Amino acid sequence: MGRFTQHSLVRRLTRLNLAVMAGALALSFLLTQAWVFLLARQRQQEATEAAAGVMAQNVAPMLAFEDSRAAQALLDELVSRRGADLMAVTVQDRAGRVYAQWQRTRAPAHPSWLPGFGQSYERRMPVMVQGERLGELVWVESLQGLERVMLRIWLGSLALFGATGALAIAALRAVQRRALSPLIALTDLTEQVAQSQDYSLRAPVVRQDEVGRLAGRVNEMLGRIEAWHADLRAQLEHEQRAGHELHRLAHRDHLTGLPNRLSFDLELERHVVHVQQGGYELGLMFIDLDHFKAINDVLGHDAGDEVLVEVTQRMHHSLRVSDTLFRLGGDEFALLIAPLGSEPSMEHLAERLIQAVGEPLSIRGRVMPLGASVGGAIAPRHGRDAATLLRCADAAMYEAKAAGKHCFRMARHDND
Numbered sequence: 001m002g003r004f005t006q007h008s009l010v011r012r013l014t015r016l017n018l019a020v021m022a023g024a025l026a027l028s029f030l031l032t033q034a035w036v037f038l039l040a041r042q043r044q045q046e047a048t049e050a051a052a053g054v055m056a057q058n059v060a061p062m063l064a065f066e067d068s069r070a071a072q073a074l075l076d077e078l079v080s081r082r083g084a085d086l087m088a089v090t091v092q093d094r095a096g097r098v099y100a101q102w103q104r105t106r107a108p109a110h111p112s113w114l115p116g117f118g119q120s121y122e123r124r125m126p127v128m129v130q131g132e133r134l135g136e137l138v139w140v141e142s143l144q145g146l147e148r149v150m151l152r153i154w155l156g157s158l159a160l161f162g163a164t165g166a167l168a169i170a171a172l173r174a175v176q177r178r179a180l181s182p183l184i185a186l187t188d189l190t191e192q193v194a195q196s197q198d199y200s201l202r203a204p205v206v207r208q209d210e211v212g213r214l215a216g217r218v219n220e221m222l223g224r225i226e227a228w229h230a231d232l233r234a235q236l237e238h239e240q241r242a243g244h245e246l247h248r249l250a251h252r253d254h255l256t257g258l259p260n261r262l263s264f265d266l267e268l269e270r271h272v273v274h275v276q277q278g279g280y281e282l283g284l285m286f287i288d289l290d291h292f293k294a295i296n297d298v299l300g301h302d303a304g305d306e307v308l309v310e311v312t313q314r315m316h317h318s319l320r321v322s323d324t325l326f327r328l329g330g331d332e333f334a335l336l337i338a339p340l341g342s343e344p345s346m347e348h349l350a351e352r353l354i355q356a357v358g359e360p361l362s363i364r365g366r367v368m369p370l371g372a373s374v375g376g377a378i379a380p381r382h383g384r385d386a387a388t389l390l391r392c393a394d395a396a397m398y399e400a401k402a403a404g405k406h407c408f409r410m411a412r413h414d415n416d
């Protein structure tokens with residue numbers, strides 16, 4: 001049966017159908033056989049009655065003339081004509097005395113196996129002459145011949161019922177498998193969808209019966225789920241994009257495209273943790289532009305914005321991949337150097353930045369003075385936590401401003 005056996009509904013239906021069919025077959029077999037037996041028995045009794053009646057008529061003159069020899073000869077002749085089922089025939093006179101008799105001497109071949117019917121059938125017929133009762137004829141016949149016939153009929157019928165039953169079972173299984181195959185296909189499909197989450201799958205609609213309609217509805221639902229799933233996926237992608245954009249807006253300075261103060265705070269904290277774990281040295285620079293306000297005041301805010309973008313690009317060209325430049329706000333920038341190679345390398349980098357920013361700046365046809373004051377601090381030497389490090393770098397930057405701007409100052413106090 002292969003795949004067919006895996007489906008318990010199919011197995012259960014087949015078992016139920018087979019049980020009902022076997023019960024119906026057995027019941028019809030029993031009823032048919034009982035009916036056949038009753039008919040045959042009635043037929044035998046009718047034949048016995050007719051034969052006993054004829055015999056009673058034939059023996060009547062002999063009883064009237066008291067010719068018992070003739071009566072006995074008649075009985076013997078009768079016996080030679082009757083079959084083996086005749087057990088005894090007795091002619092009695094008026095007083096019930098035996099006048100002539102024939103009786104089978106041998107016992108029945110086997111005990112009767114038909115329950116409730118006994119072994120023999122007895123019929124008494126009055127012997128009448130001109131309306132006067134001269135005696136009685138007692139006819140006894142065995143039912144064993146009938147039993148033998150019935151046994152043959154039963155065995156034959158049983159074989160026929162068995163053969164037709166086996167054919168019916170095979171046919172029932174084939175029909176059931178064919179009738180239930182759309183249901184099995186539908187079950188397989190739902191399992192496949194549940195496992196693969198592939199909602200583009202569809203059930204075949206073979207016929208427009210209940211299962212066909214069910215398959216149609218399932219297909220409709222799958223179609224809806226597929227559309228809903230696609231919507232959901234599109235919505236998710238949209239929200240992911242919006243989330244990325246929000247993240248970018250929250251962490252980037254929209255003017256220069258540099259990471260902003262929030263990013264700076266997070267990155268500084270992250271690096272400080274590594275520094276505390278003895279991972280590496282971290283360099284921090286605060287960069288504040290000199291005379292930037294003048295550009296705003298003379299050329300306007302937009303020109304100031306252009307200068308901020310230009311300055312960012314200039315500084316960028318001086319950096320390595322391990323250096324991260326942030327715009328903290330206004331004309332303030334910060335630089336994280338992780339890992340820091342050495343203090344002199346940090347000083348050289350600061351000089352390069354100052355030089356890059358201080359290059360002549362021509363904006364809207366005017367050359368404007370611009371420079372940068374830079375303060376530096378190193379972790380863990382000047383501070384093991386972000387706040388101390390910030391304070392040190394800020395103080396160093398103000399020292400650079402105080403020293404005439406356009407220069408670099410390293411934080412003074414070592415943490416050690």
Ligand SMILES: Nc1nc2c(ncn2[C@@H]2O[C@H](COP(=O)(O)OP(=O)(O)OP(=O)(O)O)[C@@H](O)[C@H]2O)c(=O)[nH]1
Binds near residue numbers: 292
């Ligand atoms: N164009 C522009 N200007 C800004 C922006 N944010 C802040 N500012 C201006 O930048 C200027 C910064 O002020 P200061 O640092 O005191 O000016 P400064 O001339 O650089 O002073 P020193 O640092 O002493 O040299 C202020 O005039 C702010 O209004 C911005 O996004 N765009």
